[in-house]
Amino acid sequence: MQPQFSKAEVTKVPEGALVHEDATAKWFLISSVAYFFIVGIIALIIAAKFVWPDLMGSMSWLTYGRLRPLHVNGMLFGWLLAADMGLAYYVIPRLCGVPLWSEKLGLATAALWNVIILGAVVTLMAGLNQGWEYAELPWYLDILVVVAWIMFGINVFMTVASRKHQAMYVTIWYTMGCILWTAFVYLTGNFATLFATGTNQANLNWMYVHNAVGLIFTPIGLGIAYYFIPRASNTPLHSHKLSMIGFWSLAFVYVWTGAHHMLHGPISQWLQTIAIAFSLMLLIPVWAVVYNLFATMKGQWHQLRESVPLKFLMSGVVFYLLTCFQGPMHSLRTVNAIVSKTDWIPGHAHMAVLGCFSFFAIAGTYFAMPKIMGKALHSQSLANWSYWMLMIGGLGFFTTLWLGGFWQGWQWNNVSIPFIDTVIALKPIWIVRFLSGIMMFTGIVFFAYNILATALGTHEEAAV
Amino acid sequence: MPATDYTYPSVYFAYLFFFLCFALAVYFCFRSRRDGYWGDEGEDAKFQVFQDDDPKRRTP
Numbered sequence: 078m079q080p081q082f083s084k085a086e087v088t089k090v091p092e093g094a095l096v097h098e099d100a101t102a103k104w105f106l107i108s109s110v111a112y113f114f115i116v117g118i119i120a121l122i123i124a125a126k127f128v129w130p131d132l133m134g135s136m137s138w139l140t141y142g143r144l145r146p147l148h149v150n151g152m153l154f155g156w157l158l159a160a161d162m163g164l165a166y167y168v169i170p171r172l173c174g175v176p177l178w179s180e181k182l183g184l185a186t187a188a189l190w191n192v193i194i195l196g197a198v199v200t201l202m203a204g205l206n207q208g209w210e211y212a213e214l215p216w217y218l219d220i221l222v223v224v225a226w227i228m229f230g231i232n233v234f235m236t237v238a239s240r241k242h243q244a245m246y247v248t249i250w251y252t253m254g255c256i257l258w259t260a261f262v263y264l265t266g267n268f269a270t271l272f273a274t275g276t277n278q279a280n281l282n283w284m285y286v287h288n289a290v291g292l293i294f295t296p297i298g299l300g301i302a303y304y305f306i307p308r309a310s311n312t313p314l315h316s317h318k319l320s321m322i323g324f325w326s327l328a329f330v331y332v333w334t335g336a337h338h339m340l341h342g343p344i345s346q347w348l349q350t351i352a353i354a355f356s357l358m359l360l361i362p363v364w365a366v367v368y369n370l371f372a373t374m375k376g377q378w379h380q381l382r383e384s385v386p387l388k389f390l391m392s393g394v395v396f397y398l399l400t401c402f403q404g405p406m407h408s409l410r411t412v413n414a415i416v417s418k419t420d421w422i423p424g425h426a427h428m429a430v431l432g433c434f435s436f437f438a439i440a441g442t443y444f445a446m447p448k449i450m451g452k453a454l455h456s457q458s459l460a461n462w463s464y465w466m467l468m469i470g471g472l473g474f475f476t477t478l479w480l481g482g483f484w485q486g487w488q489w490n491n492v493s494i495p496f497i498d499t500v501i502a503l504k505p506i507w508i509v510r511f512l513s514g515i516m517m518f519t520g521i522v523f524f525a526y527n528i529l530a531t532a533l534g535t536h537e538e539a540a541v
Numbered sequence: 542m543p544a545t546d547y548t549y550p551s552v553y554f555a556y557l558f559f560f561l562c563f564a565l566a567v568y569f570c571f572r573s574r575r576d577g578y579w580g581d582e583g584e585d586a587k588f589q590v591f592q593d594d595d596p597k598r599r600t601p
Contacts, residue, residue, distance in 0.1 A: 172589050172590070244578070244585055245586065246589045247587075257562070257565065261559060265555045265559075269552075269555045273551040273552060277549075278551075281551070281552065284555070307591075316587075317578075317583055317585075318578070318579060318583045318584065320587075321573065321578055321579070321583075325566070328570070329563075329566060332563075
């Protein structure tokens with residue numbers, strides 16, 4: 078049980094102490110949590126449409142084709158990346174021992190990011206879509222994303238440049254890596270693809286899609302886990318050198334795996350083999366990260382009983398291990414022949430983006446928001462409930478889609494089964510998917526309410 | 542090939558980006574060795590997590 082401080086003690090700042098304003102972190106986190114809730118509604122509608130395809134009739138802006146990209150972009154950029162950026166604004170100044178380089182620039186970045194997300198809602202629902210996975214946003218919003226990312230990068234790099242400590246903790250490495258890699262990955266996926274045609278265009282797009290997860294969400298997500306697991310458990314990281322091995326092996330291996338999305342497709346066999354080989358090599362950085370974080374918790378597992386952030390963090394690490402074992406395995410030609418394009422893939426993708434990286438971001442938000450606001454969390458009990466709803470709902474969702482995906486793949490490989498029969502056969506799977514979605518959405522509602530009540534409510538209880 | 546097909550320039554543009562990424566990774570990997578991340582004091586950085594000097598969380 079940590080000591081409780083009175084309001085007076087909390088607000089009294091010792092002379093000469095470093096004060097983190099955290100205004101940028103606060104607004105990024107608040108807006109990202111709001112989008113998590115709003116886009117969660119879209120996710121639920123999509124899941125319902127699998128069970129009741131005629132739901133919402135023929136209104137064009139509520140069709141599956143418009144809502145699905147809105148769900149993907151809203152969750153990836155409105156919720157997850159925005160939350161990760163907010164947490165980076167919280168963590169980097171603390172690790173550097175200096176204030177954020179410019180809160181004004183940070184707030185301007187937060188405002189611009191909200192313009193982009195609101196623009197995405199309008200354009201995607203209006204059907205203005207580039208037609209590429211993860212790169213659906215129109216070009217003018219892409220340009221705004223680049224501008225916002227440069228603003229974010231300048232703020233982080235200038236803060237790091239003025240740091241108090243010479244040596245940089247692994248979270249700083251991952252955050253800076255994420256900023257540089259995102260520049261390369263985003264420009265390739267959203268601009269270079271527009272000028273390519275045919276197979277090369279598809280190949281560039283899949284390189285972007287996989288690197289969006291591997292070189293954008295993975296490094297910043299792992300950076301968050303590397304900060305909050307030691308911080309929340311009050312235990313030093315097992316090995317900083319091992320974390321460096323994980324970082325550098327990720328840097329060298331990840332970029333070449335994207336072509337495994339085109340196995341058995343019209344691309345060179347050598348390119349497919351390279352993608353498979355590098356996908357298998359991903360097990361090196363993954364094991365370096367997972368072993369390090371598990372070893373950090375050695376003798377500290379009992380803390381999970383009391384700490385909601387630790388529950389989310391360590392569950393996220395387990396999901397990271399599972400998702401990164403699945404990835405290389407279904408990159409093998411024989412496995413890929415069954416699971417590719419089936420429901421297995423959204424099951425896998427949701428475990429990565431929700432089960433792993435969103436769990437890290439939720440944990441970071443639960444830890445950071447009370448510190449930022451100088452208040453206790455609105456409700457520990459509600460936080461616990463949010464964990465169990467997301468955990469049970471998520472497990473139901475992932476496992477159902479893996480099983481359904483395998484079943485679907487086997488049916489597709491049997492040419493005597495008409496395609497429509499394979500669609501009808503999956504209806505029970507989609508009903509469980511919808512019910513699991515209700516549980517996950519309930520978890521999101523509990524989380525969003527708890528954070529917004531902590532940030533915006535009048536709850537003045539002393540901070541922890 | 543039509544005059545408006547920019548496939549090859551686009552693919553080489555992507556390759557150039559990733560080559561730059563690779564070159565920077567090689568440079569900073571060797572630089573990290575020079576900066577002592579792999580030496581005897583390589584573990585010091587992990588204690589920075591607990592040095593955030595947050596006055597709102599000081600011990601009474």
